[in-house]
Amino acid sequence: MLTAVLAFGQANIMPAKPQAGPMVITGATIHVGNGKVINNGYIAFDKGKITAIGEGAAPSTTGATVINASGKQVYPGFICPITSLGLVEFESIKATDDETETGELNPHVRSLIAYNTDSKVIPTVRSNGILLAQPTPQGGTVQGQSSVMMLDGWNWEDAAYKKDIGIHLTWPVARAAGGRRRAFATPGAGPQESPAERAQKAIDGIASLFSQAKSYAEVKQSITNTRLAAMAGLFNGTKKLFINADGAKEIIQAVNFAKQYGVQAVIVGGKDSYLVTDVLKDNNVPVIIKETQTLPDKDEDDVYLPYKLPHLLQEAGVMYGLTGIGFWRQRNLPFEAGQAVGYGLTKEQALSMITMNNAKILGIDKTTGTLETGKDANLFISTGDALDMLTLNVESAFIQGKTISLDNLHKQLYKRYSEKYGFKANVTQ
Secondary structure, eight states: OHHHHHHHTOOOOOOOOOOOSOEEEEEEEEEOSSSOEEEEEEEEEETTEEEEEEESSOSOOTTSEEEEOTTOEEEEOEEEEEEOBTTBSOTTOGGGBOSBOSSSBOTTOBGGGGOOTTOSHHHHHHTTTEEEEEEOOBSSSEEEEEEEEESOOSSHHHHEEEEEEEEEEEOOOOOOTTBTOOOOOOTTOOTTOOHHHHHHHHHHHHHHHHHHHHHHHHSOOSSOOHHHHHTHHHHHTSSEEEEEEOSHHHHHHHHHHHHHHTOOEEEEEOTTGGGSHHHHHHTTOOEEEEOSSSOOSBTTSOTTHHHHHHHHHHHHTOOEEEEOSSSGGGGGHHHHHHHGGGGTOOHHHHHHHTTHHHHHHHTOTTTSSSOOTTSBOOEEEESSOTTOTTTOOEEEEEETTEEOOOOOHHHHHHHHHHHHHTOOOOOOO
């Protein structure tokens, strides 16, 4: 069965070659990503870096490849945090699912080396403007380490954008709280334990691991403990702690825990984050919202609360980003951001949520997330509004100046059956 599936989808989309010469895009509406919009603008890039950007005629185009983008839109590449993209191919086939490790405490696990650049899902997602992603391990209490990957490359070494940026932790939940959250279950817990006791036991286990890791990091070791060594970056500031927590109580516990150990925390999910914005803001803790196209967490919540959450955090002054669910559904990331415009955000704020904000949270904002001189040329051209599913049409895309193929398996199938049934295929490659 697996052989037949893989034979059907043999790799025929080539990774891009390095930028061969200077390029200039002219006449476009340029969305910088920081709220600024340049009308009739130009953007030039060479050797993978943006060299000039502004309004009107480009200062020099001698020797450059010029792209006339009049009437079109230029955007920073969208960034997708907290995803299983590149780690899962077919959910029903175990051999192609590499997102979960056995065991509860796995800080040493690296999603980086499991990232599959040949995934057929990746070209489909980048065709909607998503050019960078953070493949994230799942399973257990401490899931492991994540890296930021470019959605183009021959192998994971080629695709790595920033390695091992953080460690992922799921905060224990004591009870279902009358809503849709599932109580946290500790493997091997006795039948007489209450949900609160099970959760506290898990918290104690996490605290023990972090205490050992902090002590390990403070003393020069003659023998390497891979689990504890992987956590050293949390204590010297080179890694962040991404904590999955939805309830207000759990968010406060998680923030206080991170503060106790002196680590930089990011709340992932944060369904009740709007209730504890003071805590988040005072401790400079950002939130990565997990999709908005979903039901509220509790039965008594406003049915539109998930759609309103980005605006509520924006108004409270809390840094926030957005991701989707799983891997193939990440292609809807720009549309979920666009939907937030109908619930309080401006279009440029919604764009920043999946570009500049996500870049800041992931610690890559010095090189990407906005279109500014000196930053990587991670951008794309769309013939229409990129946050609207009716008008998004990515015509050209660039990662570090490389011209990325926009072909994918979906487009190939469309062309194939258009030929069979006599329809005119009109897709961008």
